[in-house]
Amino acid sequence: MKDKIINSFSNELREVVEDIIIKDQKVFITLKAENPNQAKELKNLKIECENKISNLNLFNEINITFTTTKKKFSKIIAVSSCKGGVGKSTLSVHLSLSLNSLGKKVGLLDGDIYGPSLPRILNLNSKPDVQKNKKIIPLNYKNIEVMSIGFLIDHKKPLVWRGPMLQSAIMQLINDVAWSDLDYLVIDFPPGTGDTQLTLMQKLKIDHALIVTTPQDIALSDTRKGINMFKTFNVPISGIVENMSYFMCNKCDEKHYLLGKGGGEKLSKEFDVKLLGQIPFDKKISENCDSGTPDLIQSNVQLKKIYDDITKKLIT
Ligand SMILES: Nc1ncnc2c1ncn2[C@@H]1O[C@H](COP(=O)(O)OP(=O)(O)OP(=O)(O)O)[C@@H](O)[C@H]1O
Ligand SMILES: [Mg+2]
Secondary structure, eight states, rough: HHHHHHHOOOOOOHHHEEEEEEETTTEEEEEEEESHHHHHHHHHHHHHHHHHHHHHHHSSSEEEEESSSOOSEEEEEHHHHHHHHSSHHHHHHHHHHHHHTTTEEEEEEEESSSSSOOHTTTOOOOOBHHHHHOOOOOETTTTTEOGGGTSSSTTSSSSOOOOHHHHHHHHHHHHOOOOOEEEEEEEESSSSSSSHHHHHHHSSSSSSEEEEOSSSSHHHHHHHHHHHHHHHOOOOEEEEESSSSEETTTTTTEEOOTTOOHHHHHHHHHHTEEEEEOOOOOOOOHHHTTTGGGGGGGGGGHHHHHHHHHHHHHOO
16 A cells, blocks of 8 residues: 555655554545745655545545654654553653653643643743744753643643644644753653654654553543554654552551552563563552652652662663
8 A cells, every 4th residue: 555655656755755654534644845045945845745645546545644753862762552531641750850850951842732731730820021033932841842732822722623723733842832851851752542642643753652551441441542553653662661660668668559569560571671660559659649749759769769760771
C-alpha cells in the first residue's frame, strides 16, 4: 500500500516524504522541511500529495503535515497510558524534576487540551508573557519550563475543540512557545488514543514513550491499547512504570498490594519492554500534588530514589 502511494508521487515530492502511516481508513503523511518558512515554500508539494492520495480513493481521511528538521529539543519523552487517572501527570512532573536534578534542561508540556492539569499540580496561575515576535514565554517551575493550554484560557468556560482547531492548538503549544534549547521535552499525554495523541505522534519525533500503568487487569487492557498506538506510529517504547504498585505499611513494615500484583511485569514480558520501576501508593505524593508543591517529594529520600532510578533507566 505504501509503495502504491509513493509510486504515484513525483520525484520532487518523494524526496521530502519522511513517513507514511496507515491506520484503519486514515493515512498520515509527514513531509520534511528545514524550517517553517521552507515548509510554506513547499506548499505546492503538499497540494500534490493531497491530490495524488485522494485520486487513489483508498482513505476516508488524509492527514498531511510538515515536520521541521531543526530541533529545539534534543529528546522528546511522551508519558502516556490509555487509561485515565493512573498517574501520568504526576509522573511527568516527577520525571521532569528528576531530569532537572540530573543537570538536564527540561521543558514540560501539558498535552491535555480538554482537561489540563499541570496548572493545578504546579500551582501556576499567572498568564504567560508574550515576546515581540508573538512567541509565548513558558512559565517556570523549579527551573523547568512549563506550558499548558490552562495558562491561556478561561478556566470557567468549557473547552470545545473541533478537529483542525485541536490540532493547531496543541501544535501552537510547541511551535509558538519560546522554549529554550532543551535537553528534554516531557509531554504529559492525555488519556486515550484520540486526535491530540495522533497529532503529536505524527508531527514530532518522539524518542521515548514511557507507559504508565497500575497493577489491576482493567488498567492493563487499556494500557495495551496505548502501547499498540505507539507501535503503529513507530514510536520507541522505552519502558513501563507501574504506579500505585503497593502500599508500604509503617506498622508491619510490609508491602500491601492493594490493586493486585505483577501487572507491570506481565505487560513488560508481553511486549518485551523494560519495567523501569514501581512507585508505591503514598499519601505524600497525592497531597503534594494537590497542594501544588510536588517538588517537596525531592526531599523524601526513598521516593526521590524511586523516581530518580526510573529516570536514569529511561535515559540511559
Ligand atoms: N503513587 C501515587 N500515590 C498516591 N497518589 C497518587 C500516586 N500517583 C498519582 N496519585 C494521585 O492520583 C490522582 C491521579 O493522578 P494523575 O492526575 O497524575 O493521573 P493521570 O493519569 O494524569 O490522570 P488523567 O488521565 O485524568 O490525566 C491524583 O490525585 C494524584 O495525586
Ligand atoms: Mg493527567
